[in-house]
Amino acid sequence: MSIIEYAANGLVYSSIIVLGSIGLSLIYSIAGFANFAHGDTMTVGAYATLVAFGVVGGVGFSVLGLPMGFFLAMLIGIAVAAVVAVVTEKIVYEPLDIGSIGLLITSIGVAFVYRALIRMGFGADAIQYDVGTLRPIEALLPYGIRMTQHDVAIVISAAVLVTGLHVLLQHTDLGRKMRAMADNPDLARASGIRTYRIKLWSWIIGAGLAGSGGAFLGLFNFLEPRMGFNVLLVIFAAVILGGIGSVYGAMLGGFLIGMVVEMMPLFTDLGIPIGIEYAEAVAFLIMVAVLLMRPTGIAGDAIDGEGV
């Protein structure tokens, strides 16, 4: 297998990790804690997409091997993930009067509740979307790239979502306020920004992106109740690599970590005997190394010692 092929796989996986990382980073900087339920929010998005797809079915013409109904279902999945996150914020996190560590521990409880409810509803077995399996695109095969139309759909959709977020952050009022709040919550509040509303919006956007990432992860592999938790640590690695609190850092970190995980076989080709089964382990080790050498990450600003 060639480097190009690993890179193509890496691009698809990275797209999914980026969608998860942005949300985690946003919530880390604006809600102020490491949200361990973020992976399971992805799972919620994936299963909501599954249900919605079952309802709307394969309506409409087909784009990149996916009926329009799937994209519609994914929008519903995104909405459900966002609603679930907002309801959780209202019921669970908001009434709490504890520090960021308490919130972190609470989010583990939230993650378990999500996962338990999904297992009760759908069982523990792996499920797939009813979109059929595709053969790799013929035109790319001569270059040694085995990519299906679904993979292309994932990359393009992720690019659209990320570009949309970039426009939102840079060119809208909400985006400016979110950046201000991520930068310095106290100053933002003192400047008259209704921080409570911004916090809700960051939950909506972060969980929505996580929901889309979950739906794509289900399309890339399959759906199972632990799917989100299984990528959570990879996403944390990406967020830390990029620098916690920086949305653009999360994009970069997600891209790099996704690439590293998918390019693992190259290590063996280069004579370093480490199997593909240690891909995630390598991601964690990179994370720990980054934490030690440059705790602010690649794109992170110099944060004060205590952080958010």
Added chain:
Amino acid sequence: MGALTDPRGYWDDLTITEQGVTAAIGLIVLSLVLLLLTGALGASYFLFLFGLAGMYALLSFGLNSQWGFTGLINFSVAAFFGLGAYGAALMTASNSPLGGEFNPVFGLLVGLVLAAVIAVAIGIPTLRLRADYLAIATLGLAEVIRLFTINERQLTNGSAGLRGIPTFFEEWPVLGTVPDVMPAIEIELLPGSPVVLGLSFWQQLLNVALLLVFLGGTFAILRRAQRSPWGRLLRTIRSDEDLAKALGKNTYSYKMQSFVLGSLIMALAGVFFAHLNLVVTPDQLDPITTFYVWVAVILGGSGSNRGALLGGFVVVAIREGSRFVNEISVIPDFLGGAPLRLLAIGLLIILVMRFRPQGILPPQRELIWPSAIDDAAPSRPDRGVRDSKGGGTDD
């Protein structure tokens, strides 16, 4: 004033919560005794459950000496538990790739040494990190250890796990033969339902004895440590690390001591588990074990060893209770078993953090020598001795 010499005064001196918990425990013990005597609950199964609960309590002790004392968020409890279990199993199991079938004492030593070495190796890079980074990093490193046990078949037997582990006392001179020598006792309190105490009962009784030695030893050490200047310093690090630094203390070194101590206790629980369960698989290193122990510690009260004991028993009640619910046919299938357990644990974490973040039995007089309490303290310190003496809370 001891509970025996002055029961009345002892009772009055407890906080309302403590009285409630004591009364509840009394009721539960009473009903358990009734269940055992009538044969509704098998004696050896009960002892097995008791062993499991004590094991969780031991794990909670370990986490308590890291999180409760020093404020280290260690999310690799399952990894250290697994290191202890694998250390013991690799030395003793009949299908161990490393030869095995040594005396369990070697397994105990290997498990502890393994845990201490890995604890130092993990601690050196991570203990400098701030709290939430420490949580993520330890969870990541625990996953690395789990991936290692699954994939390095030539060392660990992979997902098949290790079988044929002897009981701890099997090769000991007298204790090893006790289960075989002891007679089967038949107790018939109710006509028609005799309670038979046979081989497995004596086996489990030995297990429980071993557990009580482990638990008692650990409890005594931790109690002593908690009230010592060393423990006081750890609490200072927990509440204000900069202050401890400003006082000229090498906080990194103290954090390492607390981390290694906790990890050793977790490995001890792992060793016990290997000889209780007689089978060890990589499943035991799943992060869920870590979170069970966190529930136990938070529920019991961070920093409180009595709380950790209580939390350990509650966690086993949830784990085994959900299994029991599974067998009741009224409950629909999809509700039972693993998802229900997960839901219960999740809700418990949320509810405790919402309504009682300090836990059921927060540390109060545990932290100070009894002789240090003067009689001027209110007889019923609902908010704890420390508060009423103007000490403030420690978290």
